[in-house]
Amino acid sequence: MKILKFGGTSVANARNILLAEHIVKKESLHNRIIVVVSALHGITDTLIKAAEYASAKDENYIPIIKDLEEQHLDLVKELIPVLDQSSWLSFVKKHFNDMEDIYSGIYVLGEFTDKIRDRITSYGEFLSSNLIAARLQYEGLDCIWMNAAELIRTDSSFTHAKVDFEITEDNLKNYVANHQNQIIVAPGFIAKDQNGNMTTLGRGGSDYTAAIIAAAVSADELQIWTDVSGMMTADPRLASHAKPIPEISYHEAMELSHFGAKVLYPPSIQPVMAKNIDLKIKNTFDPDAHGTLVSHRLNKSADKKQQAAAGVSNMSHIALLTLEGSGMVGIPGISAKLFQCLSFEKINVILITQGSSEHSITIAVNEKEVFHAENVVNSTFQDDIQLHRMAPVKIETGLSIVALVGENMKNRSGISAKMFGCLGNNGINIRAIAQGSSERNISIVISEKDTRKAVNILHEEFFESEIKQVHLYLCGTGNVGSKLVQQIYDQNDYLQENHLINLRIAGISNSRKMFFSDKGIPEDEFKNWSEKGIEASVHGFAEEIISRNLRNSVFIDVTASSLVPDIYESLLKRSVNIVACNKIAASSDFEHYKTLKNTARNHNCNFHFETNVGAGLPVIGTINDLMKSGDKITSIQAVLSGTLNFVFNNYDGSRTFSEVVAQAQKEGYTEPDPRLDLTGTDVARKILILAREAGYALQFEDIENESFLPEECLQGSVEDFYVKLTEYEDHFKSLLNQAQKEGKILKYTAAFKDGKAKVGLQHAAPDSDLYHLYGKDNIVIFKTLRYSEQPLVVKGAGAGAEVTASGVFADIIRSV
Known part of the structure; x- marks a missing residue:
């Protein structure tokens, strides 16, 4: 014998009941079966709601009960042949008349006790089971309706009655022995106490009824038919990659159901576990799906890798x-x-x-x-x-x-x-x-x-083939930002296959618009993201990231904005990793710089800014590795501006200085305002960052800056700046001529030694490491306790959107 229980969604309407009927017919071909059914979906809650209205002297309970009556009358018309409907329509009306009398009493007394609650909620299962039994009978099946309430005996703990298993088992055994029908249909959830009062077994009690019956008759199997294909590895409403669990032990099922896995009522497991009866959880709407087997006979062969968590x-x-x-x-x-x-x-x-x-x-x-x-x-x-x-x-x-x-x-x-x-x-x-x-x-x-985030983190860690979902929030869509986005799309398949990382651009912002998508912005939709975006603000972007609270989040700042670093600390405090191309935070007040570093460490996240110096070159990473291994930086000599190196490599007197700077800006080597590069401010920030990463507590004001630009060039707009550069061409030519007379070339350098740093224009001799530095290349020459005679040299392209984006990309991967 098998016991089949159908939940509220499985009998929600005529269409669903017909699906359940098909399952019952198929099972009854080879087994005697007992079918336990719940009330129609939502009926129990609605009955309680109406009673609460009545007890509050609110006559709105009346139309609610009328709607429920119509719902059941419509079900009769859809399930029962026309010529036989009359008696069943009268059956429904009679019981709703009884219910109306009870609700009138609640209204008059203004009292809604647990005893009355059990009486009115019992009607849901009573009606559904009778109508389903009638449908099966009219289909010519050998079916009988069993009043489970008369057979399951409980105490008088209304709404959560305790079952007297000894009496109940005898009652059920005798009934099944005396009624040899192929199909028995019974209401779930309801029972009676020793005084004949209606009791209920708790919400989810229909599962419990089925388990009690299964144990009493020593059934071969208990099947719980619901609207999902078994117990899931997580709540699918929270974890989109949740999947059915093929097999699970009684104890595992009990633990999962106790802590929120709604597909199974926790007390249901104990009766079948005591009799070693297999329990299957199946999907009424996908009956061929495997579902979940809850059993003591699980497949635990030695050659099968056992997953730690269920x-x-x-x-x-x-x-x-x-x-x-x-x-x-x-x-x-x-x-x-x-x-x-x-x-x-x-x-x-x-x-x-x-x-x-x-x-x-x-x-x-x-x-x-x-x-x-x-x-x-x-x-x-x-x-x-x-x-x-x-x-x-x-x-x-x-x-x-x-x-x-x-x-x-x-x-x-x-x-x-x-x-x-x-x-x-x-x-x-x-x-x-x-x-x-x-x-x-x-x-x-x-x-x-944090529930959704935690469930997804654990599900990903224990069940999702170890592919880590990383959520990226990009601030800035200029040259570097656009190159970075393309690199992410181009490289993501490789990262998934070889490094088990999946990058999702979950949010993006420029100065005008911002847009979010938890599942990631697909490449074919990226070009039009701003059309769907909302008005942008720096703090609004941060607040949205924090409120979405997605796992493995990385905020990427590829702006030069002084406002964006203001949100770093709040993001780090929520364990959002930060990758910054923007140099302002790392070169800000020393205490603020230390606060950001400590906040990242205290909240188990990363604050990476490799591209602050040398674009994609491993400069800061090299310092960090040296420091971690116990070495000490004693001096740094460097050309840190790809812009200035490009400018002085190309300024040979054949073109004006202004024309060379304009070329650098056009090719994307300068900031939008080239004065940030040419004043040495940018280089000063870079040497400051390197000194700090080497362990020295310097402020920006400590950097000695020997500017080569006349003061007048710094006034007015960017257009005014280019005009002034042209006017001061003789000044720049004299700087070039002086270096050429010495057989040297111009290089804008940064130097750090004995705890002091300076930046300025120098003459580089042919035997210098700085001399043979072409195009937009950077070079950093480290002397350390270990590299004291032969310095450690890092050299390569230090500017350009492509290489800077690649450096940011590398920092993203390091962050996760």
Whole structure:
């Protein structure tokens, strides 16, 4: 014999009931079956809602009940042949008349007790099961309706009645033995106490009814038919890559369902587990899908790689209560007293954690019950609180529980480290932790706003073939930004295949518009992103990144804006990695620079700015490696401006200085305002950054800057600047002529030694490393304790959108 249970969505309407009917017909060809059904989808909630209106003297309950009556009458017309509808239409009307009498009583008395709640909610399953049984009978099937409420005996704990299994088992066995029909249809959820009062088995109780019947008749199998293809590795509404679990143990299923996997009512597992009855969770709308087998006979062959975790589940609307005080230490009975007072008030404790110091106990309860629980606990420990042996109970709300569940986690080292490591790296703060000695469940309490992020992080870490989803937020769409975007699209397939990284451009902003897409902006839609964007603001962009709270997030600043670095600290505090091409933050006040570095370290994220110096050259990375290995930088000599190197390499007197600068700007080697390059400000920032990364606490004002530009060239607009350059051509030619007379060339250099730094124009001799530096190349010459005689030289292209974008790209990969 098999037991088939169909949930509310499976019997929501005539169309769905016909799908269930097809499944029943197929199963009944080879087995006797008992079909347990829920009320039509949403009926139970609507019945309760109407009762709440009635108890509040609100006559809006009347049209609600009328709508429910019409829904059931329509179902009769769709399921039952026309000639036979009359009796069933009368059946529905009779019971709705009975219901109206009950609701009138609720309205008059203004009282809605648990006993009345069980009476009115029982009608949902009673009606649906009768109508489905009638449909099967009219289809010519050997079917009978079984009144499960008369057979399942409970106590009088209304809404959560406890089953008397001994009497119930005898009743069910006798009924099945005395009724040899091929198909028996029964209502789920409902039962009766010893006085004949209607009781219910708790929300989700239809699953429980099916499990009770399966255990009583020693069924071969229990099938739970629902609207998903089995238990999932995570809630698919939160984790888009969640997938069905093919096989799972009873204990794993119990843990997952307890912590929020709604597909199965937790008490349902115990009866079938006690009798070793296989439980299958199947999809009414995809009956050929494998679903999930819950069993003691799982396929655990030695050659099959066993996954550590079975699934991730979550439970929202959780509150923590913490009872603490020195008066608790070493005093027996405190825990018993705490749980006894909560049990007496029927407050369910979801999670418990206590430190070995015995100084505090923390429990998790449903948020709806937290203030009642607070009053109960404070009242129970009133004397201890007044004598200051304990503090009044502390409550925290707005929380959720996320649990990692798996039988194979037991005795496997590193699971907790992996779990907490990936959460910590994404800025998930854990408020409480609980792990039983069975080691099959690690539960954490976190802020509810972090639930989606945490579930996705854990699902990705344990179930998604280790491909890491990285969410990029790009600020700046100029030359470098556009090149970077193209490199990301061109390289993403390679990164997925070879490095298990998938880059998603989840947000983009320029000075006018910003646009977001959690799933990433597809390449073919990128060109038109601004058309769908909203008005941009720097702080608005940051707030949106923080509110979306996506895992593995990287903010990329490829602007020269002085405003954008203002948001770095707030992003780092939310564990958003930062990659900055913008030099302003790293060259700002030293204390601010240190704050950003420390914030990144304290929040387990990265702050990378390799392209601040040398575009794509590994300059800052080289310093970091030297410092980490115990070396010390003693001096730096460098040409750090690809712009200035390009300008002085191309300025030979055949063209004016102004024309060469204009060429550099046209080819993308300068800032939008070339004066930032030519004044040496940019070079000064770069040598400052290198000195700081080498461990020296310098300020920008400490950099000696020997400018070669006449003061008048710095006045007015960029257009005015070019006019002045032309007027001062003799000045620039004299600088060139002086160097040529000495057989040297002009190089704008930066130098750091003995804790001091300076930048300025120098004459480079042919035997100098700086002499043979062409085009837009940069060179950095390090002398260290280890590289004291033969310096360490980093040389290559130090400007250009393509190489700068590649340097930013490399920083992105380092960040994740």
